[in-house]
Amino acid sequence: MLHTIEIPDFPAVAAGIIVFFLGAFLTRRVAVLKNYNIPEPVAGGLAAALITWAAYSLFDVEIAFDLSTRDELLVVFFVTIGLNARISDLVAGGRMLGILLAVTIAFIILQNCVGLLGTLAFDLPRPVSVLLGSASLIGGHGTAIAWGPTIEAATGFEASAEIGIASATLGLVCAALIGGPIAKYLIDRHQLEAKADGGPVVGLPYESDGLEAGAVNHISIMRSILAIYIAIIIGYVVDEAIASAGLKLPLFVSCLLVAIAISNTVPMLFPNLPWPARTRALAVISDYSLSVFLAMSLMSMQLWTLAGLGGPLIGVLILQVLGTSLFIVFLFFRLMDSNYTAAVLSSGFAGFTLGATPTAIANMSSVTKRYGPAPLAFIILPMVSAFFVDLANALIIRYFVAL
Secondary structure (H helix, E strand, O other): OOEEEEEOHHHHHHHHHHHHHHHHHHHHHOHHHHHOOOOHHHHHHHHHHHHHHHHHHHHOEEEEEOOHHHHHHHHHHHHHHHHHOOHHHHHHOHHHHHHHHHHHHHHHHHHHHHHHHHHHHOOOOHHHHHOOOOOOOOOHHHHHHHHHHHHHHHHOOOOHHHHHHHHHHHHHHHHHHHHHHHHHHHHHHHOOOOOOOOOOOOOOOHHHHOOOOOOOOHHHHHHHHHHHHHHHHHHHHHHHHHHHOOOOOOHHHHHHHHHHHHHOOHHHHOOOOOOOOOOHHHHHHHHHHHHHHHHHHHHOOOHHHHOOOOOHHHHHHHHHHHHHHHHHHHHHHHHOOOOHHHHHHHHHHHHHHHOOHHHHHHHHHHHHHHHOOOHHHHHHHHHHHHHHHHHHHHHHHHHHHOO
């Protein structure tokens, strides 16, 4: 008889922190994890997911986590990204932003074409192609859940919802595992180096584990938290206004845009006011929120739900991973100028085209911890992956569903 253990919100956060430290232990003890830039929360989260799978398989115990705080941590993380953003960087990166957007839209179409080939090869209804493509991979679990019932109603294919969720889950795992190795290959092959920058954005280097005089204190941490909370409060108001206008966006997008706005106006209006942008204190909060969010996301995966969905799902996903890797190495990296920032963006591109924006940021963070900062990458990728792509993906999905 199956017994379910419900882990409430507060203990679930504590478990997420423990899982992060498990991942940190693994990446320091298992050389291949650190050498290939596998993020600590990914290593720990996957290990925890395997443990819960073993509990389910061996003892008929299902462990379920309340993830309410996890979603709040995602908002906090994107606000830290916005507070670090400089308009000058966005202007300088305007060309790269445009290229990234164009390449991403082209890749959405390519991803759905691969899914369409999968439906033809395995004799599945054609609209299912998006559940093996951009609806579940670039779109993630939310988009897959939204489109699953629609496709099931249109085709009568009862496993639509399950395939979409399973594809999103496996895609997330693959995204977290291939981004770091791709960046390592590109950086080592082309002998790329980071340029000196004015301060940390996210991804404090491994060498920062020791104490550094004046690096972080309680005042700098509290100043950073205050700026984050002000941005979130205003972001809530902006999000309500956008929703009332008929446009529904994720809350973190509104908060990200507000954070960018206030971080580029407040320091100019009040030049003597200490501002947390690109400080180590803000980087600590950024790393914390991202690490715990990703650890909780991965540790809560119910891997046993994937056991009966082999065949078509695994076959198409292998094609998607291979196609993504080749696309990045031979096309994306070159289009993004073949420099260090392009290599970091490559790890992020793998992260969000197969998984989700937080996975992309975690991949890039793990790379910059080892090789050095790439602040522009952390600004332009979320602008595309968390804002523009959702709109383009929705239109493209509708086209493929209508085929």
